[in-house]
Structures are given as structure tokens and as C-alpha cells.
Amino acid sequence: MSDSNPTPSLYAAREPIFPRRVSGKFRNLKWFIMAVTLGIYYLTPFLRWDRGPNLPDQAVLIDLANRRFYFFWIEIWPHEFYFVAGLLIMAGLGLFLFTSALGRVWCGYTCPQTVWTDLYILVERWIEGDRNARLRLHRQKKLDLRKVRLRITKWAAWLLIGLATGGAWVFYFADAPTLAVDLVTGQAHAIAYSTIAVLTFTTFLFGGFAREQICIYACPWPRIQAAMMDEDTLTVGYRPWRGEPRGKHSKSADADQRGDCIDCMACVNVCPVGIDIRDGQQMECITCALCIDACDDIMAKIGKPRGLIDYMALSDETREMAGEKPKPVWSHILRPRTVLYTALWAMVGFALVYALFIRPEVDLTVAPVRNPTYVTLSDGSIRNTYDVRLRNKHGEPRPFELSVSGDPAYRIALENEDDTVVEVPADAAYLQRVYVIAPRGTQPALGEASDVRIWVEDQDSGERAHKDSTFNGRGQ
Amino acid sequence: MSKKPVQPQEVPTTGHSWDGIEEFDNPMPRWWLWTFYICIVWAIGYSIAYPAWPLVSSATSGLLGWSTRGDVAADIAAVERANGPINARLEAADMATLNSDPELHGYAVSAGSAVFKTWCAQCHGSGAAGAVGYPNLLDDDWLWGGTIEDIQTTVAHGIRNEEDDDARYSQMPAFGRDELLEDGEIHAVANYVISLSGDPQDASVVAAGQVLFEDNCASCHGEQAQGDLFQGAPNLADAIWLYGGSYTDVVDTINNARFGVMPSWSSRLSEAEIRSVTAYVHQLGGGE
Numbered sequence: 001m002s003d004s005n006p007t008p009s010l011y012a013a014r015e016p017i018f019p020r021r022v023s024g025k026f027r028n029l030k031w032f033i034m035a036v037t038l039g040i041y042y043l044t045p046f047l048r049w050d051r052g053p054n055l056p057d058q059a060v061l062i063d064l065a066n067r068r069f070y071f072f073w074i075e076i077w078p079h080e081f082y083f084v085a086g087l088l089i090m091a092g093l094g095l096f097l098f099t100s101a102l103g104r105v106w107c108g109y110t111c112p113q114t115v116w117t118d119l120y121i122l123v124e125r126w127i128e129g130d131r132n133a134r135l136r137l138h139r140q141k142k143l144d145l146r147k148v149r150l151r152i153t154k155w156a157a158w159l160l161i162g163l164a165t166g167g168a169w170v171f172y173f174a175d176a177p178t179l180a181v182d183l184v185t186g187q188a189h190a191i192a193y194s195t196i197a198v199l200t201f202t203t204f205l206f207g208g209f210a211r212e213q214i215c216i217y218a219c220p221w222p223r224i225q226a227a228m229m230d231e232d233t234l235t236v237g238y239r240p241w242r243g244e245p246r247g248k249h250s251k252s253a254d255a256d257q258r259g260d261c262i263d264c265m266a267c268v269n270v271c272p273v274g275i276d277i278r279d280g281q282q283m284e285c286i287t288c289a290l291c292i293d294a295c296d297d298i299m300a301k302i303g304k305p306r307g308l309i310d311y312m313a314l315s316d317e318t319r320e321m322a323g324e325k326p327k328p329v330w331s332h333i334l335r336p337r338t339v340l341y342t343a344l345w346a347m348v349g350f351a352l353v354y355a356l357f358i359r360p361e362v363d364l365t366v367a368p369v370r371n372p373t374y375v376t377l378s379d380g381s382i383r384n385t386y387d388v389r390l391r392n393k394h395g396e397p398r399p400f401e402l403s404v405s406g407d408p409a410y411r412i413a414l415e416n417e418d419d420t421v422v423e424v425p426a427d428a429a430y431l432q433r434v435y436v437i438a439p440r441g442t443q444p445a446l447g448e449a450s451d452v453r454i455w456v457e458d459q460d461s462g463e464r465a466h467k468d469s470t471f472n473g474r475g476q
Numbered sequence: 477m478s479k480k481p482v483q484p485q486e487v488p489t490t491g492h493s494w495d496g497i498e499e500f501d502n503p504m505p506r507w508w509l510w511t512f513y514i515c516i517v518w519a520i521g522y523s524i525a526y527p528a529w530p531l532v533s534s535a536t537s538g539l540l541g542w543s544t545r546g547d548v549a550a551d552i553a554a555v556e557r558a559n560g561p562i563n564a565r566l567e568a569a570d571m572a573t574l575n576s577d578p579e580l581h582g583y584a585v586s587a588g589s590a591v592f593k594t595w596c597a598q599c600h601g602s603g604a605a606g607a608v609g610y611p612n613l614l615d616d617d618w619l620w621g622g623t624i625e626d627i628q629t630t631v632a633h634g635i636r637n638e639e640d641d642d643a644r645y646s647q648m649p650a651f652g653r654d655e656l657l658e659d660g661e662i663h664a665v666a667n668y669v670i671s672l673s674g675d676p677q678d679a680s681v682v683a684a685g686q687v688l689f690e691d692n693c694a695s696c697h698g699e700q701a702q703g704d705l706f707q708g709a710p711n712l713a714d715a716i717w718l719y720g721g722s723y724t725d726v727v728d729t730i731n732n733a734r735f736g737v738m739p740s741w742s743s744r745l746s747e748a749e750i751r752s753v754t755a756y757v758h759q760l761g762g763g764e
Contacts, residue, residue, distance in 0.1 A: 009503050010503055010504060011503055011504050011505070011506040011508070011509045012502075012503035012504070012505065012506060013505075013506045014505060014506070014507065213505065213507075217505065217508075369603070371601075371602060371603030371605065372601075372603050372605035372614070375605070375612065375614045375615050375761065376615060376715055376716060377615050377616050377617075377715070377716075378615065378616050378617040378711065378714035378715055378716050379714065379715060380673075380674065380714075380715035383614075383615075383761070385614075385761060415759060415761065416575055416759060433759075433761075435761060440674075440715065
């Protein structure tokens with residue numbers, strides 16, 4: 001605690017931020033990314049993909065009730081969840097790669113919090129006007145009709161966006177056109193309505209009011225990614241050696257000794273997180289690059305070169321201060337760290353694609369029943385029981401024939417079936433109890449434990465699969 | 477990167493300094509404080525509405541009267557309500573053709589598995605493999621019949637119990653204890669019976685035992701010792717021994733007889749439960 005200062009308040013109210021409109025190449029890029037990401041989010045559930053009569057025709061569908069995940073031509077079963085784990089690992093490594101190369105580009109351009117906040121600020125500007133008008137409205141103490149009207153209009157628009165956001169979410173979990181009708185006619189499940197209500201509320205709260213506080217106080221990612229950044233990472237920064245000493249370029253005597261920064265505060269006024277980039281690297285900065293657009297605009301007006309605020313690497317700072325040219329961009333991006341991340345990312349990707357293509361259409365798992373380990377039948381033969389789960393990934397029912405190998409003495413029988421063929425329904429797993437019997441006096445019946453291999457063959461296509469297990473004998 | 481300090485000077489520091497790095501003493505956001513207050517208010521309301529405060533031997537019950545036991549009771553009642561229609565279907569079903577209705581059969585087997593593990597596993601084992609004196613229900617050897625109707629009768633009325641007049645009943649004489657056979661004769665019968673299962677014994681003793689068997693045992697166990705399902709007389713020619721197949725075990729059985737008892741379940745289980753546990757046992761691997 002500082003003795004000279006009065007004790008500061010333990011709690012502070014949020015300083016409201018009123019970002020000014022800005023235009024430029026980064027703003028255009030952000031508009032483009034917003035359109036693409038929101039377009040993907042809202043439209044994907046309505047894409048159709050024909051999978052035959054027994055399967056849903058929604059291109060992307062998380063079918064929790066039937067435990068299936070459909071993604072265009074790919075269908076993931078619960079036991080293949082490692083694909084999802086692999087995709088998450090790829091997403092993580094991709095994030096590492098982009099962060100080490102380009103800093104917080106995820107935060108600045110594609111994070112849902114950023115995209116929706118950007119959208120909410122856009123709506124706010126349409127309704128209440130740009131920065132100065134919004135500031136005036138904020139400072140206006142009197143709650144007149146105009147302020148009430150503007151506020152209600154804005155909140156209603158925000159709520160509608162939130163409703164659309166939550167509404168789109170539930171479409172990923174059920175047939176979207178059917179659910180859309182059900183939602184409107186009040187026939188959808190209560191879970192759909194409550195999910196929409198929660199997501200509407202959180203979108204409204206996070207995009208309209210919490211905004212940058214989510215990034216600063218709630219999100220762990222800004223703290224983690226510092227570990228991924230180094231002096232070669234390209235990030236948004238200010239060139240103080242060019243801009244300082246800052247000041248108005250008036251006709252004062254020392255005007256020619258001043259730096260390029262005219263202290264117009266354009267970079268501060270457009271900042272969605274309310275910081276001054278000229279103070280250096282800050283935790284709050286999401287590197288949205290709007291201050292670059294704002295400053296470039298000013299530099300053009302005062303006839304100075306662009307880039308007083310720009311994407312740059314910290315390692316270029318000393319070079320530029322010494323009057324040297326900065327290293328080319330590719331030499332910042334191409335470095336062992338990014339190459340390693342790219343290689344790891346590609347390895348996981350190739351492994352997943354490979355795993356995807358070698359997935360069998362016919363599959364089985366064999367769980368030996370070990371309570372008891374074996375059963376003696378009246379003729380003295382020894383029987384082992386196996387719970388065999390047969391998977392048919394085809395869109396129509398298939399006859400599966402089961403057989404056994406490993407010892408010529410083995411015989412196979414199926415519970416509740418007269419022969420060794422069982423019909424497995426379309427796109428389903430089917431549990432069949434299988435008996436393997438070794439007649440009295442044969443080696444597996446007398447031995448302790450023998451190898452056994454259970455085969456399944458799709459009689460329509462001839463595809464085969466097998467799993468190994470153990471046959472327990474009397475152990476004599 | 478800038479030469480300027482990274483934060484305006486008006487924010488005080490905590491005074492801590494590590495390797496020249498100082499810690500700012502920034503105020504917390506005020507909405508955090510409000511969140512904290514809201515949590516406190518919520519906690520007070522919650523502890524009034526729900527069981528919360530520990531007392532000497534119990535806890536405050538809460539104004540809403542909620543309890544985990546109440547939840548369980550409600551869950552059980554809900555499941556029983558939900559199963560009502562299919563239980564009614566099961567009670568009306570023809571057991572012999574039950575497995576032609578996959579939905580009903582699947583329900584009966586699942587429900588029967590739970591009934592079995594609650595009421596039957598104590599004697600027959602959780603895997604239904606039985607024990608000495610308690611039949612193995614997985615094999616193809618049945619004392620009183622292995623059709624689904626036979627199993628249903630056995631489950632409903634039990635074996636040799638006092639409580640149910642319809643219980644299956646039979647009694648093997650204690651040939652040794654009641655002095656119906658001499659020790660030597662029992663020795664011969666035991667040798668003969670063991671030889672039937674494919675275990676060679678002394679041929680002359682076996683021949684004598686066969687004569688004694690036909691005179692004393694064949695009326696229940698049959699001429700070929702293949703047993704009789706109507707009397708619960710075990711097949712003595714197969715590889716399965718309920719009370720053990722060693723010489724000592726067999727002599728003990730002939731000497732003292734056996735009297736395995738199974739309770740009647742019709743007074744303790746519902747008709748749907750009896751039918752479902754019957755379906756479960758029938759599909760364990762030995763059902764006929």
C-alpha cells in the first residue's frame with residue numbers, strides 16, 4: 001500500500017466504452033469474417049444431405065437421443081469419440097500455431113464473444129448513433145421519451161439477435177425444419193425452449209453489457225496464450241520512436257521536433273476494450289487491429305506514412321529504433337516453433353483422416369461373460385459365453401453370420417437363434433449372446449485357457465471382421 | 477515495448493516487488509461485489525427452503541420439505557407408472573411365444589435381471605451359476621423341467637417349501653440312515669452311479685450296484701438313471717452333480733438323502749415380476 005496516496009476503493013464501476021466507427025482494411029476483414037462465421041452458424045443446420053431412408057437428412061446433426069453425430073458424409077458413433085478428441089487437439093494446436101505467429105488473432109477476429117459484441121455494437125450504432133451521440137445519451141441524466149425509445153429499441157434488437165443465436169443452437173440437435181415449426185407452434189420439448197432462453201439471456205448479457213469484461217475477467221485464454229507468444233510474434237503495437245513526443249502539429253515553434261503522433265485519440269476512441277495502445281502491450285488488448293485502421297486514416301490526412309500503429313514483432317523494435325529495416329514478415333512467421341506446431345497439427349490431421357478411411361462398415365466387440373468362467377453341460381462339454389456387440393453401419397438391415405476359429409473342436413451357438421445368422425438392423429449396434437462349446441475331452445475343454453477368435457461376416461457384402469478372446473476350460 | 481510505464485501512475489502498487497516487477501493494486505469490478513452479495517442472499521434463502529443446518533442428530537428440514545428419499549420414492553413411483561402398460565401386457569402374454577415379441581421379451585429380460593439380482597442371487601449366484609446344492613441355471617440340466625412354463629411354475633410356487641400347497645414336492649429316502657441298504661450295498665450303488673457319468677469303476681462292484689439300483693432307485697431315477705422331471709429326480713448319467721460327484725459325496729447322498737428347498741415367490745413378487753424373472757432365467761443358456 002502506498003502511504004502517500006489515499007486508500008483506493010476496493011471496487012470500481014465499469015468505465016463504459018463507446019467505440020467510434022472506423023473504416024479500413026482490417027475493419028473490412030472483420031466484417032467479412034463476421035458475415036462468414038455468423039452465416040455458417042445460422043445456416044448450417046438447414047443444409048440437407050441425403051443418407052437414405054433410415055437416416056436423418058440433416059448435413060450436420062448431433063443426434064443425442066440416438067447417440068450419433070452426422071457431418072455430411074461422416075457418421076460418428078459413440079465408440080469413435082476419439083475423432084472428436086482428435087479434432088479438439090487439432091483446434092488446440094491450431095490455436096497455438098496462430099497465437100505464436102500472429103498473437104491474439106482468435107480473440108480479435110473469430111471468437112464468438114468478439115463477433116457477437118461487434119454485431120451488438122453495430123446495432124447500437126444504428127439505433128443510437130456513433131460514439132459522440134452515444135456519449136451524449138449516456139451523460140444525459142433526464143430520462144426523456146427519446147432516451148427511453150432508443151434504449152428499448154436497442155434492447156429489443158439485441159434480444160432478437162440473442163433469440164436467433166439461441167434458436168440456431170438447438171437446430172444442431174434435432175431436424176431443423178421440423179423443430180422450427182414445433183418451436184413456433186409451441187410443440188417443441190421444454191428443453192429446447194429453456195436452452196433457447198438461457199442462450200438468449202447470455203448472448204444479451206455478454207454481447208450487450210459484459211463485453212470486454214468477459215475477456216478480461218472471465219476468459220482464461222488471454223492468460224494462457226502469453227506462453228505461446230514471443231518476440232517474433234506479430235502483434236498490434238505502437239511505434240513510439242516514430243510517434244513521440246506526441247502533440248498537436250500546430251504552428252508552434254517546436255512543431256518540426258514532434259513525432260508523428262498528433263495525439264488525436266483516434267486509436268483510443270475506436271478501441272472496443274477501452275485501452276490506449278500507445279501505452280504498450282496490454283492484457284486487455286484483443287488485437288482487433290481497429291486502432292491500425294484509425295491511425296492509418298489520420299496519417300493519410302496529415303501526409304505521413306501509414307503504420308504508426310501496426311502489426312509488428314517485438315524483435316523489430318530495436319532494429320527499427322537503430323534505423324534498420326524490419327525483418328520480412330515470413331521470417332517472423334517461419335520459425336521452429338510455428339513449424340513444429342504446423343507439423344503436429346498436420347500429423348494429428350493425417351492420423352484422423354487415415355482413421356476415418358480405414359473405419360470398417362462391419363464391426364464387433366466381444367465381452368466374455370466371466371460370471372461364471374465356464375459352464376459344464378450335461379454331456380460334459382464346456383461352454384463359454386460371450387456378449388458380442390455387432391455393428392452395422394449400413395443404411396439397411398444386414399444378415400451377419402457368426403463363426404469361431406482357434407481350435408477345430410470349437411462349436412458356436414447363438415442365444416434365441418436356430419442357426420448362426422442374425423439380422424442386425426440398419427445403422428445400429430445389436431447385442432447377441434454367443435456360446436462357444438468345446439466337447440468333453442477336447443484340448444480347450446481340458447485346458448486352462450485357450451485362444452478363441454470370433455468372426456462376423458456380412459452375408460450381403462462379404463465384409464468380415466473378427467475379435468480375439470479367451471476360452472476357459474476346466475483347467476485339468 | 478514503450479519507454480513509458482505501461483499503466484498510468486495513479487494506480488497504486490501493493491508495494492511488493494519481485495525482480496523489479498511490481499504488483500498493481502487495481503480495484504475489482506463492482507459487479508463482482510454485487511454477484512457476491514447476491515450469492516449470500518441466495519444462500520440464506522436456500523438454507524431456509526432446503527435441508528441445510530446440522531442439528532445434534534439430524535438437520536433442519538427446510539420449508540419445501542424436500543428430501544433425497546422423497547426424490548427416490550417419486551422416481552420409483554414414476555418408473556412403476558411408466559412400466560404399468562408393459563407390465564399389463566406381460567401379464568396377459570403367452571409365455572411360450574414371448575420371444576417372438578422382441579420389445580416385450582427384451583423388457584421382461586431386463587426387468588427379470590433386476591428381480592433375479594435382488595431375490596435369487598443369494599442362492600443361485602449373481603451369474604446364476606449356482607453352488608453345491610443350489611442348481612446352476614446356465615446349463616442344460618433341469619431337475620423340474622426347463623421349458624418356460626416349467627420355470628414359471630418353479631418360480632411361482634417353489635420347491636419342497638411349507639408355505640405353498642402348490643410347491644413341487646418329492647422326497648428321496650435316506651437309504652443309509654433309515655437302514656434300507658447295507659454299507660456294502662451303498663458302496664456298490666455309488667460305484668455304479670459314478671460309472672454312469674463315464675468314470676470307470678471296478679466292474680464286479682458296478683454290476684452288483686446296477687442290480688441294487690434297479691431294485692431301489694430306478695422307480696424315481698429311471699432304468700437308465702436318466703432322471704424324472706415330474707419328481708425332480710436328477711439325471712445321474714450326465715456330467716452334472718448338484719451335490720458333488722465324488723465317491724464321498726455320492727455315498728453321503730445315498731446315506732442321508734437330499735432335500736433342497738426353494739421358497740414360493742407368488743406371495744412376494746408380482747405376477748409381472750415372476751414372469752420377467754422366468755423369461756430372464758429361460759434365456760440364460762439352458763432354456764428349452
